[in-house]
Amino acid sequence: DTAVSQTPKYLVTQMGNDKSIKCEQNLGHDTMYWYKQDSKKFLKIMFSYNNKELIINETVPNRFSPKSPDKAHLNLHINSLELGDSAVYFCASSPPPSGNTIYFGEGSWLTVV
Amino acid sequence: GESVGLHLPTLSVQEGDNSIINCAYSNSASDYFIWYKQESGKGPQFIIDIRSNMDKRQGQRVTVLLNKTVKHLSLQIAATQPGDSAVYFCAEKDGNYKLTFGKGTLLTVNP
Numbered sequence: 001d002t003a004v005s006q007t008p009k010y011l012v013t014q015m016g017n018d019k020s021i022k023c024e025q026n027l028g029h030d031t032m033y034w035y036k037q038d039s040k041k042f043l044k045i046m047f048s049y050n051n052k053e054l055i056i057n058e059t060v061p062n063r064f065s066p067k068s069p070d071k072a073h074l075n076l077h078i079n080s081l082e083l084g085d086s087a088v089y090f091c092a093s094s095p096p097p098s099g100n101t102i103y104f105g106e107g108s109w110l111t112v113v
Numbered sequence: 114g115e116s117v118g119l120h121l122p123t124l125s126v127q128e129g130d131n132s133i134i135n136c137a138y139s140n141s142a143s144d145y146f147i148w149y150k151q152e153s154g155k156g157p158q159f160i161i162d163i164r165s166n167m168d169k170r171q172g173q174r175v176t177v178l179l180n181k182t183v184k185h186l187s188l189q190i191a192a193t194q195p196g197d198s199a200v201y202f203c204a205e206k207d208g209n210y211k212l213t214f215g216k217g218t219l220l221t222v223n224p
Contacts, residue, residue, distance in 0.1 A: 004156075041200055043157070043214040056211055090156050101147060102212055104156035 003027050004105035006091045012111045013081055020077045021108045023091030031055075032074035033092040033102065034066060043090070049074055081112045125221045132190040134218045136203035139184060143205040147212065148177060148188045151200045160188070160201075190220075198222045 006023040013019050025032060033056075034046040047066040048056035054066070063079045078085060091105040126132050138146070144165040149157035163170045163177045163186075170177050176189040186203050200219050204212040 041151075041217045043202065043217075045211055045213075048211065092156075100145065100206070101159055101162060103159065104149075106156045107154075 004091055004093055004103055006089075006105040006108050008108060009106065010109045010111075012113060015081055015083060015112055017081050018077070018079045019081060019110070020075055021089055021091075021110070022073070022075045023105060024073050025091075025093040025103075026072065027093055027095070027103065028072075029093035029095045029103075030071055031094045031096070032068065032071070033094070034074065034076050035090040035092060035104075037088040037090060037107070039087070047074075047076075078110075081110075083112050086110055086112045122216065123219045123221070125223060126193050128193060128195060128222055128224050130193055132188075132193045132197070132220060132222075134188045134190075134201050134203075134220065136186040136188075136215050137184060138186060138203070138205045138215075140205060140207050140213075141181075141184065142207045144208060145206040146177070146179060146186055147204045147206075148175075148186075149202045149204060149214075150197075151202065151217070153199075157202060193220075193222050195222045195224060 004025045031050045033048045035043050037043050046060050049068040051071050052068045065077045068074045088107045088109050090107050092102045094102045147162040148160045150160050151157045161172045161175050161177050163179050168179050174191045178187045200217045202217045203215045206212050
């Protein structure tokens with residue numbers, strides 16, 4: 001009955017590979033997000049979708065491509081992985097009105113070797 | 114760009130003491146603020162929020178104070194317990210979808 005669930009929790013992969021992280025929320029929220037947390041714990045937004053429409057796209061390399069098949073899912077695909085992509089990626093969702101309390105998933109630990 | 118920062122990166126307290134975690138924000142247009150708690154290996158968890166038309170809000174053992182004059186936010190935890198040990202983040206929103214997070218403060222509670 002996890003509210004925001006993301007898979008995989010841990011991912012170790014080699015440079016140059018392509019990988020995806022999946023996210024699903026069962027809260028009925030309209031808005032979903034991807035955040036990246038670096039080694040210094042700094043949380044920074046990457047993308048946000050509202051009802052499957054992209055509404056926030058921060059300065060993120062275009063190797064990162066979010067996909068929202070429906071408003072309960074927001075997946076993150078990363079092409080040509082680089083060492084600097086190693087981080088924890090958090091999926092999150094929020095109910096309307098826009099941008100209020102955001103609920104986070106448990107995170108996906110990505111290590112690029 | 115606009116940013117949210119914390120005065121103290123680490124805070125160590127004795128069990129049973131009160132804790133105060135501070136946060137400075139720079140966007141005077143921010144109208145909504147949230148405190149999150151992040152335990153090791155987990156995602157950020159909502160603790161308490163406050164809107165810009167308030168200066169104080171209380172929850173269970175936690176109180177958030179907002180001083181818009183000096184753009185300062187604080188989280189007070191009463192009778193701190195070992196389970197309160199975590200990284201605490203403040204976050205601000207200025208009317209759009211995006212929450213901007215501060216750097217985080219590591220709270221350590223000593224038994």
